[in-house]
Amino acid sequence: MNTQVWSDFLQQNWLVIVIALIVLFVVLNLVKTMVKWALVIIIIVAVVVYSGVSLEKIKDVVNDVKTEAVDNLKSDATNVMMKEAKEAKYTSDAAGNFTITTPNLEMKGQKGKDKVDVSLRGVSLGQWKISDTVQSFISESKNNSNVTSGK
Incomplete structure (x- = not known):
């Protein structure tokens, strides 16, 4: 506050x-x-x-703090994504689901979809649209790993 x-x-x-x-x-x-x-x-x-x-003001403040915290976490996740891209491990299964893991980040998605689930240090940050940054992270993680089939 x-x-x-x-x-x-x-x-x-x-x-x-x-x-x-x-x-x-x-x-x-x-x-x-x-x-x-x-x-x-x-x-x-x-x-x-x-x-x-008023309760409405308190609700607004709580929403502002929540939004700011989520934005900060997303920014941190993007920074971690860039820093740990070289350590990223890409795994996929026959159904087209993939998981990318780094020491602090986990990303799960499905081939052909435009959104991925992102977690930073075990905290879910929800679904992200695949932006240029996310796409570059996915590509680099594929290059880092010999893409494995099955888990």
């Missing part, structure tokens, strides 16, 4: 946050039952609602 957003939020709502913390402290010290936790939750929800943070 962006630290500037949090900084602005704290600057604009510091008084409400301090009051909420004091009330929470009093509730935690005076109330000794399950009602205590209900009051704590109500106070936290009230501060969040008062601050203007």
Whole structure:
């Protein structure tokens, strides 16, 4: 999350946050039952609602972080693909399925299809369209390996 957003939020709502913390402290010290936790939750929800943070904003932030993380992983996978192309091992079977493995990357596809499944360090990055980079990786891995039939 962006630290500037949090900084602005704290600057604009510091008084409400301090009051909420004091009330929470009093509730935690005076109330000794399950009602205590209900009051704590109500106070936290009230501060969040008062601050203007909506579930939609939280969802947007989560989606932005997820998209950024996937983009970073795809970029890392492309870099690994280029660096480890010389170590890539290509195997295929009679049905036209192929697998390319390197120490950190695994790519699975089928001959004639325009997409491949890519995994980086065991984490699936989904299906990728066969771009020039991917095609060059596949070609180099075929050249590195004596293409084997069957697994």
